[in-house]
Each structure stands twice: as C-alpha cells, then as structure tokens.
Amino acid sequence: MKNLRKIFVCIVWTLPFWSSAQLSADELYKELDHLVAKPTIENLQRLEGYCDNFNLTVKSSNQQLALVIARANLGYYFERYGDLSKSIDNYEDAYHRFKSNQLSDYNIYENAAVPLAAIYIRQGDYLKAEELLIQCASHAKDTADNSLLFNTVLSLSALYNSTSRYERSYLLINETLKKKGIPPSMAAVLKNNLATAYFRAGDFEKAKKLLSEIQVLAGVDLVNTYKSLAYIALKEAKAEEAMEYFEMAKSTLLNKENVSARDWVNLLVEESELLLELGYTLEAQNNLHKALSVLLPSHSGQDLPDETILFPERNFLRIFDIYAATTESVKDALRAYDLAFYVANLIQQDYTSQETKIIHQADIKHRTEKCLNLIWKHYSDSKDTNWAEKAFAYAEQGKASVLMEKMVLIGQNNEKASALENLQSKRDKITDQLLRAQFKNLDGNILDAFISELADIDWQIKKVRSNLPKMLRTELDLVELQQKLKSDEAVLQSYFLGEKSNYHFTIDNSGIRMYRLLETEELSPYILKFVHLFDSPEGINNDVPNFTKSAHELFEVLQLRYALRNNHLVLIPDGLLNFLPFESLLTEPTEGTSFSKMPFLAVSEKVAYAVNAQQYLTSKSNGGRKSVLGIFPIFKGSSEELSYSEEEAKALGGTMSTELVMESQATKNNFIKKAKNHDLIHLSTHAGSGDFIIPAFVQFYDDLLYLPELHSLDMSGKTIVLSACETGIGKLQKGEGAISVARGFQYAGASSVLFSLWKVNDQSTASLMSRFYKSLSTTTSVFASNHAAKLSYLQDENVPNSKKSPYYWNAFAYYGALDSYDKTNNNFWWWGTSLLFVGFLAIVFGFRKKLH
Known part of the structure; x- marks a missing residue:
C-alpha cells in the first residue's frame, strides 16, 4: 500500500511536466498569449518551463516555429525584467533554431537578431554584435525591409559609438536619414545617436543642433535627448544646466508607462556619475544603493553586496567603480574595485572571441591603476610589504590575462577542455578565411556565409563552455614565486604603465619592493627616444654619445639598479616597454665609443622576459637535445631575397640534427605539417607587424600566415625561434601587450619564443644565429645560448666597431624558462x-x- 501511494505521488508530481511535454504548437501559443496579456515574472517562468519541456518532443517545422516565437518573446520579457543572461540564451536559441531548421514565415531578424545584438553591445560583446548586425543589414537589403534596416542602423551606430568609430557612425546615419518614409520616432533616435557621436568626438555645437531638432518633434521619447544635453552642459562647466536637463530626463522617464527595471537602473547610475562629477558624493552613493536594490532584490542595507549574489551585468561595473570614488575609506574602495573585477571576469567568460576580450583589458587596466594609486599612499608612508604584495597582485591579475586563459585551457588536458579548444581553433580558421575574403573583396554572400558559420560556432562554444567550470582568476602565490626565483638565482622586475601613474615591483627570495616611476607624460618621451634609435643602424652609429647618454638615462629612469642583485634577471614589461631592448641599456655612464667596452645590461645580466609573473612561475625547461625544423624560403631572385639566410641554414644544419625545408618547399602547408614532428622550430623569413586592418603575419614561399590562422595551430610545448623582422611588434593593447607574431605562437601553446623587436640586419642575424646554435648544440639551453650569442658577437675582434652597435646584436628577446647553462x-x-x-x-x- 505504501509503495502504491509513492507511485501515485510520483505520477501526480510529474503530471504537469508530462502534460507540458505533450503540448501542441497551438497550446504553446496560448501559453505565450497568457504571458503577453499578463507579463509577470511568474508567467514568464511558467512559459520558460513549458518551452523547456516542449523542446524534448518537438519534431515538425510548425512545432519548431512555435518554439522559436516563444523563445524570442522570452528573450524580450527577460530583458525587460533585467535578466540579460536568460534573455541572451532565449534569443540565441530562437535565432539558431530558426536558421538551422531553415524556417520561414517569421521575421527572425527583427524579432530576435536585432534585439540580441543590442544586448551584446550592452554587455560589451562588440565583435559578436557586429557579425550579427551585418547579417541583418544584408537581409534587409535583399528583402527591401526598411523597418529592419532602420533598426539595424540604429544598433550599428550605437556599436560604432561604443567602440569610438565615430566617422563610421556619421556616414551610416547621415546616409540612412536621406531615405524616405522614416517614422519621426526612428528619425529622432537616429539623430540622437548621431549627436552622441559628435559629442564624444568633441563637436558640441553639431551635437546641440541635432538635439534641438529632436526636441521640436512631436510624440518622440526625449529621455536620451535630455541626458545628452546634460552631459554636454557638464563638459561646458554648466553645472546647474546639467542638473536641470537630467531632472527633465528623469521626470520624462517616470511619466512613461511600463518603465523597465533596466531603464530605471541606467538612469540611477548615470545620475550617480553626474553627481560625482559635481562633487555630490553622498547623493551619488545613495543612488547607487537604489540601483543595487533593483538589480539585487535580496540585497538590503547600505553595505556592498557579497560577490556570490552577483551576475554578469555591466551596470555593476559602473556602480562599483563610482562607489569606490565616493568613499574615503581605502578598505571600502578596494572592496568595491574587487567586486568590479569579479563581475568583469564573469562577463569575460561569456565572450567567445579573444578579440572582444582584449578590447576590455583597457577597462581592467584603468581600474588597476586606481587601486595602485590608493595603495601607494599607504606603502610609501609605512613601507609595509603587505601593501606592496597587494599592489603586485592587482598589477598582475589583468596583465596578459587573455593569453593566460588560453594557456590554462591548453594545460587542462581533459575531454571537455579539448572540445572547447577545438571549437576555438575552428573559429580562428574561419576568422582567417573571412579576413582573406574581405581582402579580396569577394561577393557579399560569401562573407555572409563565413559570418553565419562564425555565429554557429559561437553557439557551440557557449554550449561546451557551460559544462566547464568558470575559469576565475586565481591569486598568485608569492611564496612559490620567490622560491622559484631563488632556485633560478634570479631577480624579477615587473612594470605597470598606466594612463598617468607608473610603477614597478622588484622581487627576489628576500622579499618584494614597490617603486613609483615618473608619470606617463614624462616617462614616455624617454622610452620613445631610445626605441627610435633602433629604427635604422644609423640611429646609433651617427651619434654614439647621444646613444650612450640616452641608454644610461633610461636605465636610471626605469630604476633597474634595484634589480642588479643576481646574474639572472626576469623582466615583465608593460605598455611601450614591450618594444624596449632592455639589454642595450647601460648600467654606468660612459664617454667611450667602443661598443665592446660599454657596460651593457647584457654584459652583467642574463635576461629573460615574461608576459606576467604567473607565466614565469609556470615556465618549464624543454631539456634534452631538441628535434629541430628549419624553414628557409630565401626568396631567391626576388626583391625580398634573404641572401644570408642560406648561410644561416648551413650553420643550423652543421651544428644541430635538423630537418631543413628550403626555398620553394618552404610553404605554409609544409610548415604546418612538419611542425608537428619537431620541438624546436626555426623560421628564417620575412614577417610583418600588421596595422589596424591587416594583422601581423609570417611570410612563407607561397603564402602569408596571419595571426588568426596562427592562433588555430597547435604549438604546445614547442620552442620557436623567429629569425625575422618585427616578430615582437604589433598593435599595442592595454593590459595584453603587443598583438604580434610572437604572441601568436604563445597563444598557440609555444612554451618559449625567441623573437625580434625591429627590422633585423640579414647578415648580422645569420652570424648571431650561427653562434646561438653552436652554443645550443652543447648546452641545450635557449636562454643561455641567446645570451652567449650576443656576447660572442659583441666581443668578436673580427667584427668592426660600427657593426657592434646593439642594433646588430640585440634585436632578439627571449620569453621562456631560465634553463641556465651555468x-x-x-x-x-x-x-x-x-x-x-x-x-x-x-x-x-x-x-x-x-x-x-
């Protein structure tokens, strides 16, 4: 009897789920109508449950379409209630279900794609938003759907404004406004976006003129117009006028029907920013607590919330950053910044492309600078190393974090992580194909196909990643770091270069010290002056006294003297320092012109570099004799011929057991195929640092290897020697460093890389590499051999003094383990x-x- 009762209870409990799974398409539409008629959170969750169960039995096209329409509406209502994660999930489900099942009779672009792209923009996922909006624009053009076109332009212009591409915003909106039949409300929001572009570009008069035109239009929403006027007034130092305009925006919003939680939170946060600018810190803080109470109904009181109840929402970043600026307590300010870092990391986990992740490193670095400034005041007064340790942890957590995330993924070595890695590799390959198609100006349908494929892979990446634990940043173990430095007999010097303030940390087995450098306005000219001396061989040789003066001045400015405690030095550069040949600096002033007698840093120290302390800590030596692959296109008979590359190949083949791939055999595909069988790869070829359109690349006999395709390769555990020009140069990204060929190999898994910082001389490079491999054949240490080759060249009496300038011998920087010969x-x-x-x-x- 008891068992019968249990069975009866189970049947009753599962009945609603069983019956919802048996719903027809018509019944699902009825549930949707119920939500539309009464959009409460309970009805929203009810429809979501029905959709989840309906999905278990859905088969026909009609059922699939019913589910698409229901999911699109769920996306809309979840956004209104402020749950962006669920909104995104439902919009994405609707869009990909519609496309993969080749459905029709529903405007999926208008009802799912455009609003989904708008949320991506809000969450900072700009690349994914742009890819989606390009598809919308293409469909609008093909179908002459003006409504879709206007909404797409609105979102694209918002995207361009968010990414500081104001000229694109001008052109796009002005071209669209020429079209006939634009509804007044749409014209108003387009003009408001145009005014925002002018305002952010500094053209206040054009912005105000447009905003005045909007104000006279009847029946349009003026909330954003008043907010824009408030910001302009603030920039023009008209505080009272700014507050008046913002009050008008506030009252206009409150008079609207069905104001969403999102709109109300946005207004509260924006008002807090305005109040902070005007010095009303208490009022700003009160507004922030109101915003938090809307976003976190379970949180009450005036304290900061616990991180366990936070979720990926960019408004949290603004709230915590403003809160930190309104409090006088260093402890509370750092606590607020910690919460902002935590949320930023949650948001970062949802991004599928490293390009999008890299964009947001600038925000993280800006926040880090504020933390360091707060800590420095206490450290400089007390010299308490606890403050220095805390500052170092902040400086390190955002440094090259995108690169480190990939390294962590590679190191996990399990089935789920491998599945994610394979999808990311596939995404990089398609990105490369899309890039090449754009260079060739191929048909728009081909571009759309690649973009659509990228969207599908992003969808798969999101599914796989949901089954993996969040890769939250872990704090660096300073004790472990010091133990490794002791073992390596090394000192570590890590730099942080901010927008205004600059610091460095010196660490060895005895402790950690924090130092403040010159402010950026003073420091940058020193660095740039020295770096530009290496633009050509004449830069140094034509004025040796100028070089020696600059080389010692910069040594002192960068406070490298504090790091000269051991013979081994690990440098973690930042910002412009990524392009600095540190070993060319002079440890003492000198008046002589004989380069071999100069006190170069390279003479007193063996130098290795790292992207951050964690990379150095986890670096391992690839001990033992290496299996070597040498790639030598040479380009005989062409204007790009590398005449000394053949000598380099002979030297390599004469000292190491090497597979040499020469001239026409040195193709891109041969490199990719043969690289799998070797653990040291030597590339003697041309390379380029790229620009804002073309990414960095390596040149083979038949083709270029661009960064996206390089990222897709598996170079795990390999040592890469890049005997080519500018392989360490690329677009400088705040926090992440130079997006160069060298970084591309690190992202692909290489454990150590030797690369160039400028356009190297063909003859001296061949000589250096000959010396490098002669040393490597006996020591098996890339670190020691790089140092030995430089000193051997510098001290060689057969090399004339004019060819002993560091331009000829110090182009190559080594990132990897300190597998010392000594x-x-x-x-x-x-x-x-x-x-x-x-x-x-x-x-x-x-x-x-x-x-x-």
Missing part, C-alpha cells in the same frame, strides 16, 4: 664530483677489506 654545468659538476667521491670511498673500503 646551472646545468653546476649540476653536472656536482653529480660528477659525487660519483668520483663515491668511487673513491669504494676503492678505499675495498683496499681495507683486502688488508683485513
């Missing part, structure tokens, strides 16, 4: 001595035994 020799000596001693004891004891 340490190898010391270990060998220790073991050898130990074995001899054991042997000696054995003989002695054996002799004594015979005597007995």
Whole structure:
C-alpha cells in the first residue's frame, strides 16, 4: 500500500511536466498569449518551463516555429525584467533554431537578431554584435525591409559609438536619414545617436543642433535627448544646466508607462556619475544603493553586496567603480574595485572571441591603476610589504590575462577542455578565411556565409563552455614565486604603465619592493627616444654619445639598479616597454665609443622576459637535445631575397640534427605539417607587424600566415625561434601587450619564443644565429645560448666597431624558462664530483677489506 501511494505521488508530481511535454504548437501559443496579456515574472517562468519541456518532443517545422516565437518573446520579457543572461540564451536559441531548421514565415531578424545584438553591445560583446548586425543589414537589403534596416542602423551606430568609430557612425546615419518614409520616432533616435557621436568626438555645437531638432518633434521619447544635453552642459562647466536637463530626463522617464527595471537602473547610475562629477558624493552613493536594490532584490542595507549574489551585468561595473570614488575609506574602495573585477571576469567568460576580450583589458587596466594609486599612499608612508604584495597582485591579475586563459585551457588536458579548444581553433580558421575574403573583396554572400558559420560556432562554444567550470582568476602565490626565483638565482622586475601613474615591483627570495616611476607624460618621451634609435643602424652609429647618454638615462629612469642583485634577471614589461631592448641599456655612464667596452645590461645580466609573473612561475625547461625544423624560403631572385639566410641554414644544419625545408618547399602547408614532428622550430623569413586592418603575419614561399590562422595551430610545448623582422611588434593593447607574431605562437601553446623587436640586419642575424646554435648544440639551453650569442658577437675582434652597435646584436628577446647553462654545468659538476667521491670511498673500503 505504501509503495502504491509513492507511485501515485510520483505520477501526480510529474503530471504537469508530462502534460507540458505533450503540448501542441497551438497550446504553446496560448501559453505565450497568457504571458503577453499578463507579463509577470511568474508567467514568464511558467512559459520558460513549458518551452523547456516542449523542446524534448518537438519534431515538425510548425512545432519548431512555435518554439522559436516563444523563445524570442522570452528573450524580450527577460530583458525587460533585467535578466540579460536568460534573455541572451532565449534569443540565441530562437535565432539558431530558426536558421538551422531553415524556417520561414517569421521575421527572425527583427524579432530576435536585432534585439540580441543590442544586448551584446550592452554587455560589451562588440565583435559578436557586429557579425550579427551585418547579417541583418544584408537581409534587409535583399528583402527591401526598411523597418529592419532602420533598426539595424540604429544598433550599428550605437556599436560604432561604443567602440569610438565615430566617422563610421556619421556616414551610416547621415546616409540612412536621406531615405524616405522614416517614422519621426526612428528619425529622432537616429539623430540622437548621431549627436552622441559628435559629442564624444568633441563637436558640441553639431551635437546641440541635432538635439534641438529632436526636441521640436512631436510624440518622440526625449529621455536620451535630455541626458545628452546634460552631459554636454557638464563638459561646458554648466553645472546647474546639467542638473536641470537630467531632472527633465528623469521626470520624462517616470511619466512613461511600463518603465523597465533596466531603464530605471541606467538612469540611477548615470545620475550617480553626474553627481560625482559635481562633487555630490553622498547623493551619488545613495543612488547607487537604489540601483543595487533593483538589480539585487535580496540585497538590503547600505553595505556592498557579497560577490556570490552577483551576475554578469555591466551596470555593476559602473556602480562599483563610482562607489569606490565616493568613499574615503581605502578598505571600502578596494572592496568595491574587487567586486568590479569579479563581475568583469564573469562577463569575460561569456565572450567567445579573444578579440572582444582584449578590447576590455583597457577597462581592467584603468581600474588597476586606481587601486595602485590608493595603495601607494599607504606603502610609501609605512613601507609595509603587505601593501606592496597587494599592489603586485592587482598589477598582475589583468596583465596578459587573455593569453593566460588560453594557456590554462591548453594545460587542462581533459575531454571537455579539448572540445572547447577545438571549437576555438575552428573559429580562428574561419576568422582567417573571412579576413582573406574581405581582402579580396569577394561577393557579399560569401562573407555572409563565413559570418553565419562564425555565429554557429559561437553557439557551440557557449554550449561546451557551460559544462566547464568558470575559469576565475586565481591569486598568485608569492611564496612559490620567490622560491622559484631563488632556485633560478634570479631577480624579477615587473612594470605597470598606466594612463598617468607608473610603477614597478622588484622581487627576489628576500622579499618584494614597490617603486613609483615618473608619470606617463614624462616617462614616455624617454622610452620613445631610445626605441627610435633602433629604427635604422644609423640611429646609433651617427651619434654614439647621444646613444650612450640616452641608454644610461633610461636605465636610471626605469630604476633597474634595484634589480642588479643576481646574474639572472626576469623582466615583465608593460605598455611601450614591450618594444624596449632592455639589454642595450647601460648600467654606468660612459664617454667611450667602443661598443665592446660599454657596460651593457647584457654584459652583467642574463635576461629573460615574461608576459606576467604567473607565466614565469609556470615556465618549464624543454631539456634534452631538441628535434629541430628549419624553414628557409630565401626568396631567391626576388626583391625580398634573404641572401644570408642560406648561410644561416648551413650553420643550423652543421651544428644541430635538423630537418631543413628550403626555398620553394618552404610553404605554409609544409610548415604546418612538419611542425608537428619537431620541438624546436626555426623560421628564417620575412614577417610583418600588421596595422589596424591587416594583422601581423609570417611570410612563407607561397603564402602569408596571419595571426588568426596562427592562433588555430597547435604549438604546445614547442620552442620557436623567429629569425625575422618585427616578430615582437604589433598593435599595442592595454593590459595584453603587443598583438604580434610572437604572441601568436604563445597563444598557440609555444612554451618559449625567441623573437625580434625591429627590422633585423640579414647578415648580422645569420652570424648571431650561427653562434646561438653552436652554443645550443652543447648546452641545450635557449636562454643561455641567446645570451652567449650576443656576447660572442659583441666581443668578436673580427667584427668592426660600427657593426657592434646593439642594433646588430640585440634585436632578439627571449620569453621562456631560465634553463641556465651555468646551472646545468653546476649540476653536472656536482653529480660528477659525487660519483668520483663515491668511487673513491669504494676503492678505499675495498683496499681495507683486502688488508683485513
């Protein structure tokens, strides 16, 4: 009887789920109508449950379409209630279901794609938003759908404004406004976006003229118009006028029907920013608490919320950043910034492309600078190393974090992580194909096909990632770092270059110290002056006294003297310092012109570089004799011929067991195929740093290898030697460093990379590489051999003084483990001595035994 009762209870409990799974398309529409008639959170969740169960049995096209329409509406209502994660999930489901099942009779672009792109923009996922909007624009053009076109232009212009592409915004909106039949309300919002572009570009008069035109239109929403006028008044130092306009925006919003939670939170946050600018910190803070109470109904009181109840919403970033600026307590300010970092990391996890992630590193770096400024005041007064440790943790957490995330993924080595890695690789390959199609100005339908394929892969990436744990940033273990530095007999010097303030940290086994550098306005000219000396060989040789003066001045300005405690130095550059040949700096002033007698940093220190402390900490030596692949296109008979590259190949083949791939055989596909079988890859070729349109690349005999395709390759654990020009140069991204060929190989999994910082000389490079491989053949240490090759060249009496300028011998920087030749020799000596001693004891004891 008891069992029968249990069965009855189970049947009753599962009945609503079973019956909802058996719903017809018509019944699902009825549930949707119920939500539209009464859009409460309970009805919203009810429809979501029905959709989840309906999805289990859906088969026919009619059923699929019913589910598409229901999901699109769920996306709309979840956004209104402020749950952007669920809104995105439902919009994406609707869009991909519609496309994959080739459905019709529903405007999926208007009802799902455009609003989804608008949310992507709000969440900062600009690349995905642009890809989606390009598809919308193409469909609007093909179908002459003006309504879709206007809405697409509205979102695209908002995207361009958000990414500082104001000229594109001008052209797009002005061209659209020429069209006939634009509804007044749409014309108003388009003009408001145009005014925003002018305002952000600094043209206040054009912006005000447009906003005045909007104000006289009848029946249009003026909330954003008044807010824009308030910001302009603030920039023009008209505080009272700014507040008046904002009050008008506020009252206009409150008089609207069905004001969404999102609109109300946005207004509260924007008002807080305005109040902070005007010095009303208490009022700004009160507004922030109101906004938090809307976003987090479970949170109450005037304290900051616990991070466990936060979710990926960009308004949180603004709230916590403003809160930190309104409090006088350093502890509370840092707590607010910590919450902002936490939310930024949650948002970052939802991005599928590294390009989008990199864009947002600038915000993280800006926030980090504020944290360091707060901490410096206390550290400089107290010299308490706890403050220095805290500052170092902030400086490191946002440094090259996109690159490190990929390294962590590669290191996980499990089925789910491999599936995600394969999808990301596929995405990079398609991105490369899209890039090449754009260069060739191929048909728009081909571009659309690639963009559509990217959207489908993003959808798959999101599904796979949902089954993986969130890769939250972990704090660096400083004790472990110091132990490694002790083992490596090294000092680490890490730099942080901000918009205004600059710092560096010096760490060894004895402790950590924090120092403040010159402010950016003073520091940058020193760095740029020195870097530009390496634009050509004449830059140094034509004025040696100028070089020696600059080289020692910058050594002192960068406070490198604090790091000269051991023979090994690990440098973590930042900003412009990524392009600086540190080893060319002079540790003492000198008046001589003989380069071989100058006190270069390279003479006193063996230098290795790292993108951040975590990379150095986890770096491992690829010990043992290496299997080498040498790629030498040479380009004989062309204007790009590398005449000394052949000598370089002979030197490599003569010292190492190497597979040489020469001239016409040195194709891109041959490189990709053969690289799998070797653990050291030498590329002697041309390379380029790219620009704002063309990414960095490596040149092969038949083709270019652009960064996106390079990112898709598997270079796990390999050592890469890039004997080519500017392989360490690329577009500088705040927090992430130079997006260069060298970084491309690191992103593909290479454990160590040797690369160039300028257009290297063909002859001196061949000589350096010959010396490098001669050393490597006996030491197996890339780190030690790079250093030995430089000193060997500098001290070679057969090389004339004019060719001993650091332009010729110091182009190559090494990122990797400190697998030192000295340490190898010391270990060998220790073991050898130990074995001899054991042997000696054995003989002695054996002799004594015979005597007995």
